[in-house]
Amino acid sequence: MKKYLFKETSILPLIGFRIIFGLLMVIGTLRFLFNGWVHQLYIQPKFYFGFIEGISPLPGNLMYLPFILLLIGAIGILFGAFYRISTILAFVSFTYIEVLDKTNYLNHYYFVSLVLFLLCLVPANAYLSWDSKRNSTIQKTVVPQWSIRIVQLQLAVVYFFAGVAKIHPDWLLHAQPLAIWLQAYRDLPIVGDYFATSWLAFAFSWFGCIYDLTIPFFLLGNKTRPYAYFFVVVFHIVTWLLFPIGVFPWVMIFSTLIFFPATFHEKWLSKVATWFRWEKDKNVLPSHYQTNKIITSFVLVYVILQLFLPIRCFFNHSQTLFWHEEGMRFSWRVMLMHKEGFATFYVRDKNSKREIQVRNEDFLTVGQIDQMATQPDMIKQYADYLYTQFEDSLFQTIQGPFRMHKPSIHAEIYVSLNGRNSQLFLSKKHDLQEKKYTFAPHKWLEPFTAKL
Numbered sequence: 001m002k003k004y005l006f007k008e009t010s011i012l013p014l015i016g017f018r019i020i021f022g023l024l025m026v027i028g029t030l031r032f033l034f035n036g037w038v039h040q041l042y043i044q045p046k047f048y049f050g051f052i053e054g055i056s057p058l059p060g061n062l063m064y065l066p067f068i069l070l071l072i073g074a075i076g077i078l079f080g081a082f083y084r085i086s087t088i089l090a091f092v093s094f095t096y097i098e099v100l101d102k103t104n105y106l107n108h109y110y111f112v113s114l115v116l117f118l119l120c121l122v123p124a125n126a127y128l129s130w131d132s133k134r135n136s137t138i139q140k141t142v143v144p145q146w147s148i149r150i151v152q153l154q155l156a157v158v159y160f161f162a163g164v165a166k167i168h169p170d171w172l173l174h175a176q177p178l179a180i181w182l183q184a185y186r187d188l189p190i191v192g193d194y195f196a197t198s199w200l201a202f203a204f205s206w207f208g209c210i211y212d213l214t215i216p217f218f219l220l221g222n223k224t225r226p227y228a229y230f231f232v233v234v235f236h237i238v239t240w241l242l243f244p245i246g247v248f249p250w251v252m253i254f255s256t257l258i259f260f261p262a263t264f265h266e267k268w269l270s271k272v273a274t275w276f277r278w279e280k281d282k283n284v285l286p287s288h289y290q291t292n293k294i295i296t297s298f299v300l301v302y303v304i305l306q307l308f309l310p311i312r313c314f315f316n317h318s319q320t321l322f323w324h325e326e327g328m329r330f331s332w333r334v335m336l337m338h339k340e341g342f343a344t345f346y347v348r349d350k351n352s353k354r355e356i357q358v359r360n361e362d363f364l365t366v367g368q369i370d371q372m373a374t375q376p377d378m379i380k381q382y383a384d385y386l387y388t389q390f391e392d393s394l395f396q397t398i399q400g401p402f403r404m405h406k407p408s409i410h411a412e413i414y415v416s417l418n419g420r421n422s423q424l425f426l427s428k429k430h431d432l433q434e435k436k437y438t439f440a441p442h443k444w445l446e447p448f449t450a451k452l
Contacts, residue, residue: 002296005146010262011127014148016269017258018124021115022078024254025090028247029071038067041104042097045365047385049378051099069093077119080129084120091116102378103371107158107334108248114154115255121298122147128273146299151258153303156216158252161310161332163212168336170322172209175201176418177338181243211235219259232256243335322417323425323448325375326441341373341415341425345383347390347407354402356395358386374415374425376442383409383432409433420450 032038042063048056057063070093076086095113098105124147125131126140170176179201186196194200211231218228236249257265272278313327321328322337345358360369363385372378390407408431415425424446435444 005144005149005296005299006292007145008142009145009148011123011140011143012262012265012269013258013260014122014124014143014151015127015129016265017151017255018077018080018119019128019269019272020254020257021119021251022074022076024247024251025074025112026071026078028251029067029074031247033064033067033071038064040365041367042100045101045368047363047368047382048100049102049368049372049381051102055096055099057100066093066097070097077124080125080131083125083129083131087116087120091120101368102329102375103365103368105329106245106248107332108245108251110330111154111158112251115151118151118154122151128269128278133278144295146295148258150299150302152220154306155252155255155258156219157306157310158332159212159216162334163209163214164310165331165333165336166205166209166212170418171205171336174418175205177336178204180338180419185242208235219256222261225259229256229260245335320448323415324442324445338418339374339415340422341370341413342422343369343373343379343411343413343426345386346410346412346428347386347404348410349402349404350406350408352402356390356404363389373413376445377437379411379413379426380432380435380437383411383435387433407433417448417450423448423450 042057043060050056058065069089073086073088073090073093076082077090091113094109094116098109098113123138123140123143126138126143132139166172171178175198179198182195182201182204184195186192188195215228215232218224219232221228233253236253239245240249310331313321313331321333322339343360345360346355347358348355364372364382372382386409387407390404393404395402395404410428410430411426411432412428413424413426414422416422426445430444432444
């Protein structure tokens with residue numbers, strides 16, 4: 001294993017990946033800034049569903065700072081300038097932004113955080129970079145094989161486990177939720193009638209499953225790689241046209257180029273070198289990478305972790321993953337469910353038994369309300385927040401004023417999953433203040449019983 005990991009290989013695929021990923025990060029960050037999403041998602045809300053307790057947004061317009069730092073880091077990655085500082089800056093800034101609110105969680109944001117972390121560790125500035133131009137002693141034409149294979153592995157994990165997740169009755173036997181989503185295009189001229197048919201939804205569902213399960217293996221084969229990449233391009237462009245998933249399809253299309261050999265990257269990187277008038281130092285010393293137990297252990301632990309997270313739900317006795325979502329995040333279950341929830345919260349005074357119905361709009365944004373209504377951990381977080389807002393508060397009612405002491409928080413929530421009729425998700429009988437959110441099955445949630 002050590003010989004395999006530290007076998008020397010051309011650095012060019014890694015350099016190409018650094019430039020492409022850095023450019024996409026720059027575009028993505030600018031897109032976020034110019035579309036006003038910083039204010040909408042990180043300044044406007046009154047409450048945030050944080051991943052980590054104690055980490056909160058910066059006050060007011062200071063929240064633009066981590067995005068500016070992310071942009072600076074992304075530019076540094078693109079040009080290989082102050083590379084270690086740039087990668088760490090980008091990784092910390094991006095990950096900080098993502099842990100602020102679960103409302104904004106997307107699988108591809110998680111993927112970006114992982115890639116930025118890996119870029120912190122690999123020598124992707126050792127060639128065709130500002131750093132290597134200023135300091136020719138760091139120039140390298142080869143790298144240990146692990147520094148490229150680990151990025152390829154990360155991409156393969158995303159594809160493969162997205163395919164494993166699609167081996168599900170809703171996806172394969174009912175073409176859900178695609179059958180719902182494709183209806184949005186039924187009024188298109190010429191092709192609209194096809195989107196209204198069930199066979200197209202089934203075709204997309206089965207192709208998506210087979211594609212995700214097999215594409216990593218075809219990309220690894222020299223003979224099958226060009227054909228596999230054609231399907232990569234077609235698949236992601238189609239998903240980009242049909243579904244509002246931002247720049248993720250382009251990230252996958254261009255990131256997948258790391259599977260191509262050095263001869264492929266040499267052609268387009270030579271043009272980049274000409275544009276920036278970069279010349280390789282003629283006195284580049286040969287590299288001799290020694291096996292390293294620390295790196296070997298890191299790679300092994302990282303691989304095990306990436307293989308465990310997507311399957312951890314199988315160690316949980318949750319009746320339906322899509323219903324309770326225990327082990328849903330960080331598992332590459334992409335676009336597999338269409339959930340709609342309607343949540344009504346109540347604050348009840350334990351002494352007088354008086355009850356107040358909460359206007360969720362007074363505390364949460366529309367996006368937060370939609371996400372919270374179907375996700376147990378967010379429901380619990382919101383209940384805890386309501387307790388702090390209503391505890392020891394004075395209220396005016398028709399019966400006269402009363403003060404709320406140690407309120408109990410209740411919710412009645414109905415949820416629809418993949419086109420099924422709504423069913424009770426959380427009963428009002430539970431005092432959410434007495435419930436704890438753990439990794440064990442949530443016994444305070446209703447079992448899934450609805451059928452298609």
